[in-house]
Amino acid sequence: MTRPTKSLFVQDDRIKRRNAAEKRFHAYGLAAVGLAALALVVLLTSVVSNGASSFRQTYVTLEIALPADKLDKGGERDPAAMAKVSTFGYTPLLRDALLAQITELNITTTLSNKDVGNMISKEAAATLRNHVLANPQLVGGTVSLEVLANGRIDGFFKGRVTLESAALDGNTSPEALQIAQSLADAGIMETRFNWSFLTAPDASDQRPEAAGLGVAILGSLYMMLVVLVLALPIGVAAAVYLEEFAPKSRLSDLIEVNISNLAAVPSIVYGILGLAIFINFMGLRQSSPLVGGLVLTLMTLPTIIIATRAALKAVPPSIRDAALALGATKMQAVFHHVLPLAAPGILTGTIIGLAQALGETAPLLLIGMVAFVRDYPATYSETAGLFGEAATALPVQVFNWTQRADPGFAERASGAIITLLVFLAVMNTVAVLLRRRFERRW
Amino acid sequence: MWGFLTLSSLPVLLAGLALIGLVGAQIRAHHAAGGDLRSLAALPRAHGTHAILSVLVPAMTCLVGLSLVQLIGRRLDVETLSDGAIFRAVLVVSVLGCGIAILRSTAQFRARAASEAWIKSLLITASAVAILTTVGIVLSMLFEAVNFFRQYAWQDFFFSTDWSPNFRGDSALGFLPLLWGTFYVSLIALTLAVPVGLFAAIYLSEYAGPRMRGIAKPLIEILAGIPTIVYGLFALITIGPMLRDYFAQPLGLGGSASSVMTAGIVMGIMLIPFVSSLSDDAINAVPQTMRDGSYALGATRSETVRQVIIPAALPGIMGAVLLATSRAIGETMIVVLGAGAAAQMSLNPFEAMTTITVKIVSQLTGDTDFASPETLVAFALGLTLFTFTLALNALALMIVRKYREQYE
Numbered sequence: 001m002t003r004p005t006k007s008l009f010v011q012d013d014r015i016k017r018r019n020a021a022e023k024r025f026h027a028y029g030l031a032a033v034g035l036a037a038l039a040l041v042v043l044l045t046s047v048v049s050n051g052a053s054s055f056r057q058t059y060v061t062l063e064i065a066l067p068a069d070k071l072d073k074g075g076e077r078d079p080a081a082m083a084k085v086s087t088f089g090y091t092p093l094l095r096d097a098l099l100a101q102i103t104e105l106n107i108t109t110t111l112s113n114k115d116v117g118n119m120i121s122k123e124a125a126a127t128l129r130n131h132v133l134a135n136p137q138l139v140g141g142t143v144s145l146e147v148l149a150n151g152r153i154d155g156f157f158k159g160r161v162t163l164e165s166a167a168l169d170g171n172t173s174p175e176a177l178q179i180a181q182s183l184a185d186a187g188i189m190e191t192r193f194n195w196s197f198l199t200a201p202d203a204s205d206q207r208p209e210a211a212g213l214g215v216a217i218l219g220s221l222y223m224m225l226v227v228l229v230l231a232l233p234i235g236v237a238a239a240v241y242l243e244e245f246a247p248k249s250r251l252s253d254l255i256e257v258n259i260s261n262l263a264a265v266p267s268i269v270y271g272i273l274g275l276a277i278f279i280n281f282m283g284l285r286q287s288s289p290l291v292g293g294l295v296l297t298l299m300t301l302p303t304i305i306i307a308t309r310a311a312l313k314a315v316p317p318s319i320r321d322a323a324l325a326l327g328a329t330k331m332q333a334v335f336h337h338v339l340p341l342a343a344p345g346i347l348t349g350t351i352i353g354l355a356q357a358l359g360e361t362a363p364l365l366l367i368g369m370v371a372f373v374r375d376y377p378a379t380y381s382e383t384a385g386l387f388g389e390a391a392t393a394l395p396v397q398v399f400n401w402t403q404r405a406d407p408g409f410a411e412r413a414s415g416a417i418i419t420l421l422v423f424l425a426v427m428n429t430v431a432v433l434l435r436r437r438f439e440r441r442w
Numbered sequence: 443m444w445g446f447l448t449l450s451s452l453p454v455l456l457a458g459l460a461l462i463g464l465v466g467a468q469i470r471a472h473h474a475a476g477g478d479l480r481s482l483a484a485l486p487r488a489h490g491t492h493a494i495l496s497v498l499v500p501a502m503t504c505l506v507g508l509s510l511v512q513l514i515g516r517r518l519d520v521e522t523l524s525d526g527a528i529f530r531a532v533l534v535v536s537v538l539g540c541g542i543a544i545l546r547s548t549a550q551f552r553a554r555a556a557s558e559a560w561i562k563s564l565l566i567t568a569s570a571v572a573i574l575t576t577v578g579i580v581l582s583m584l585f586e587a588v589n590f591f592r593q594y595a596w597q598d599f600f601f602s603t604d605w606s607p608n609f610r611g612d613s614a615l616g617f618l619p620l621l622w623g624t625f626y627v628s629l630i631a632l633t634l635a636v637p638v639g640l641f642a643a644i645y646l647s648e649y650a651g652p653r654m655r656g657i658a659k660p661l662i663e664i665l666a667g668i669p670t671i672v673y674g675l676f677a678l679i680t681i682g683p684m685l686r687d688y689f690a691q692p693l694g695l696g697g698s699a700s701s702v703m704t705a706g707i708v709m710g711i712m713l714i715p716f717v718s719s720l721s722d723d724a725i726n727a728v729p730q731t732m733r734d735g736s737y738a739l740g741a742t743r744s745e746t747v748r749q750v751i752i753p754a755a756l757p758g759i760m761g762a763v764l765l766a767t768s769r770a771i772g773e774t775m776i777v778v779l780g781a782g783a784a785a786q787m788s789l790n791p792f793e794a795m796t797t798i799t800v801k802i803v804s805q806l807t808g809d810t811d812f813a814s815p816e817t818l819v820a821f822a823l824g825l826t827l828f829t830f831t832l833a834l835n836a837l838a839l840m841i842v843r844k845y846r847e848q849y850e
Contacts, residue, residue, distance in 0.1 A: 018742055018745070019742070021742070021744055021745075022742040022743060022744045022745075024744075025743075025744035025747070025748075026645075026649060026743075026744070028641050029641045029642070029644055029645025029648075029649055030645060030649075031641070032637070032638045032639075032640075032641030032642040032645060033641075033642045033645050033646065033650075033658050033662070035638055035714075036638060036639075036642055036658075036661070036662050036665065036711075036714050036715070036718070037658065037661050037662075039665065039711045039714070040661060040662075040664060040665050042680075043665075043668070043672070043673075043676050043711070046676055046679070046680040047672065047675070047676065050679060050680075233568075234568045234571055235568075237564060237565045237567075237568035237569070238565070238568040238569035238571065238572060240565055241562075241565035241566055241568065241569045242569055245562060245565065246569070254573070255569050255570075255572055255573060257839070258572050258573055258576055259572045260835075260839060261576070261832060261835050261836065261839075262572060262575060262576060264765060264768055264769075264831065264835040265579065265772075265828065265831060265832075266768075266769075266771075266772025266773070266774070266799070266827060266828075266831055267772070267774065268772065268774045268799050268802055268803070268824070268827075269579055269583075269772070269824055269827065269828050269831075270579075271806075272579075272582060272583055272802070272806070272820070272821065272824040273575075273578055273579050273582050273583075275582075275806060276582030276583070276585075276586060276821070277578050277582050280812065281513065281517060281582075282513060283513075283516075298575050301571065301572065301575070302572070305572070329554065329555075329558060331558045331561060331562070355667065356669075358669075359668075359669025359670070359671065359672075360669065361669070361670065361671040361674075361774075361775050362670075362774035362775055362778075362799070362803065365803055365806075365807055366802075366803065366806045366807065368807075370807055395669055395671040395775075398671050398675060399671060399674070399775070399778075399779070402674075402675060402678055402779060410679055413675055413679075414675065414679070417671070417672050417675055420669065420671075420672070421668070421672065424667065424668075424669070428667060
């Protein structure tokens, strides 16, 4: 008699196969989650490791002689007259100061004086000039000033530039890096944390070491203000109408389908809209935070409307019924009772919408925010109006820097991304905390 | 003497009129009450609110409407309304509104109902912004696209495989290489995102315990909250060089860091949370009874997923994939930074190719001349892109809606 091969304890081939398939399937799922998490970790590590160094900057402290015969021929110490000397007049002073410093430290070098001068950032002459024009009495004496080192020297202290890579680089040389090392050992050159990355305006192609995010952060802030002021009231009003008042009609159905479609329209299409309507048709100024804010408002509206409707839906009908039973009109029931109860949800949705708008790049490229802007935009000006002066935005500044040739800008772009991500993380954390703190379960 | 009466003084004037209305209506209401507020149909306060709204709402409507007329007139180069005319019209309307509101403030007047009607009209206007946006999108692209097709034959645009704009006036603006690039990048992205996203969703909803889900779900959602420029930079400085050094060059497939593969992989990562959260919703909407039935018949978990849950959730998953596709073809920054700018049709995924969105950006940034076909082509591209994504979204929404009705 043959015993049955199958039992709960002895697995036959088919069961084994099925269990193996089960294990494989489980592993696939785990692998998918792992892959997604890995992608996140790699992404963040890459950005942070590339960009963290942009918050540190190399400075060199120089004792600079300010000869009166070169800087102030008239001798009146009048800043207006002294302004005739351009930055080119200051460059040799910096070079001489650095050369003097090198001689003092007994560093011998075969570098030409010009190459030694190039170790200082091209931005330094402007820094010195502004300093002198602000303090005209300094002319004739010497001044001790901390100025930026050249981007390559800066890169050397951050590990981006090595002696080997410098040998192949036309803009620096291994010898310059060795001098820089000696200067650093003597405490004259120093790499330290700098706030200027967050406050300084953008700088030209030749001087990544001076480029900062000041204008971009200000521009982004202005745009967020425009978005908040326009999108929040319009979005909430639209959602209140659709959720509380709209009759079930063709029109309200059309609006509803419309909103869900708008939420999925590619962002670049909004850029085309902004270019055609706000700039070409209405004649608003290119690159202005006002136009950027309007475009982002239209993009953010669907998000806010959808979030507000969800928040309104979550308020139980008994609240409305109670208000109506006490003689309130429908409008009073909504504005006095339902809306305040839905406020945390609305606020959360608004913050998430703002965070999306803050990171949006493509539409802003089309309305000219990619322009090179060095002047901090004023909130209001006679000629340009409210939020009308040219500005850039944080994500656009990142794009802008990726298009530059100097490798120093790659570091800056990653640094700008870190700044952007910090802003977004703060906004999202606030949204989550708000939800946790005020969310009510009915 | 009346020199201060210009458009810029309008806010102050309107505020003044609103204040007059507020005070006037309340005084008249009090007067009509004759000391006994119970004889009024609405509180004096409501009369005041009504007067404010009667001044502001018609005045703003008039201002916006007439400014629009003025703008259109200017664009068409015809004699149009002057600032002064608009100012006078708005002023007349607001004074009328103020006067009528004060005159209507009698004992029988239901001021609260009247002001609620004004508020409701404001709410309707706000929700009409959504429709106006769509109309604006379509109009802004349609006009310029028509302009473009006047200068450039539509057959050449839609069916030519040559894209080489120049400044000599004989640009070839064939759409097919861009379509191919868009399609190829999206295909690679979806090949990565759909299985990973779907498996992640299945794992999180069917296998993972609450702790695992509590950690993994927010982690994946973070990916969705990262702006696309960050992914673009990631493609440019990390994935691109990596693929070039470890795959493309050793395999002899090309030496370009920006390639279809670079953009596709990074876009795939971006789409993972999109696919997974939408599929998650679809899977969670499958009733528990169907799972229980399957287990009761002796099916393993994976068999239940494959033979019961996936078929039941298929419409939702299809919707997720369609929405992800629409995201992929409309995505801009990742392809601008990762895919390159060369318009070509090749099968080699390690070659740089370009997409519709990249070309919209490149044709519309920098010095643009809105009369040349090289600039106007961007609007035709935009319109095509909008049509594609709209069709995909509509299809996805239709499928999802239909499916929702089944289980609710």
